[in-house]
Amino acid sequence: MGFVFTGTEIFDDDIGKRTKAYFIGDSGIYDTLKYIESSLLGEPFPVPVSPGNALFRKKDFEKNLLLDVPNKIGSDFKMHAIGNDVLIYLLTAKDYPKFGFINETLSFFRSHRGSISISTNTLEVSTLYNIAKAHFVENYITNGKLRKKFNTKLLGCLLRWGKKMGIRKVQDFYFNEDRVDLNYLFLGKLILRKLSKTFFSYTK
Numbered sequence: 001m002g003f004v005f006t007g008t009e010i011f012d013d014d015i016g017k018r019t020k021a022y023f024i025g026d027s028g029i030y031d032t033l034k035y036i037e038s039s040l041l042g043e044p045f046p047v048p049v050s051p052g053n054a055l056f057r058k059k060d061f062e063k064n065l066l067l068d069v070p071n072k073i074g075s076d077f078k079m080h081a082i083g084n085d086v087l088i089y090l091l092t093a094k095d096y097p098k099f100g101f102i103n104e105t106l107s108f109f110r111s112h113r114g115s116i117s118i119s120t121n122t123l124e125v126s127t128l129y130n131i132a133k134a135h136f137v138e139n140y141i142t143n144g145k146l147r148k149k150f151n152t153k154l155l156g157c158l159l160r161w162g163k164k165m166g167i168r169k170v171q172d173f174y175f176n177e178d179r180v181d182l183n184y185l186f187l188g189k190l191i192l193r194k195l196s197k198t199f200f201s202y203t204k
Helices: 032-041 058-064 084-093 124-139 144-165 183-204
Strands: 005-012 016-023 027-031 052-058 098-111
Touching: 005 084, 016 027, 027 032, 027 124, 032 058, 032 084, 032 098, 032 124, 052 058, 052 084, 084 124, 124 144
Parallel strands: 005 098
Antiparallel strands: 005 016, 005 052, 027 098
């Protein structure tokens, strides 16, 4: 088993709101492929990126804490450390068939305006996490179907905010441009899901 994480309570300092997060089901042992899929695609369940609510072996943590993430966009991951955290999970997950989850609130985070994730531009944070995930996909994912779905999700993100961040192509996330194939059926599902959310929010 590669790691164990728990349910989390996030306290918003600014408005005094408490939110439960990362409750994926019953306590137990799960396939790490499900963690990888969830981290890359946002489904089938929500998973954490911060290793602060998980237990890792010391050797895995030291091995998988990458200070620098190679990228074509010129982002210095040693300076901002956004995206390095999710790679600890993903790089550990690839080496183990299972991970553990404890269905209890044993982790607590405080959200405030001075934190990196809050004070940094939301689009920039999303871009940096996608760069880190693309690094993982390019170098470690051999499952073509999963890679195509991730690339398709990247394309969906670029259609929404790519121009603002100066990133126009999925190829910009990869050194090997042969890895940028798409899943058009999955793209259709993403578009329908977005239209559905827009429609129901409009009719409320």
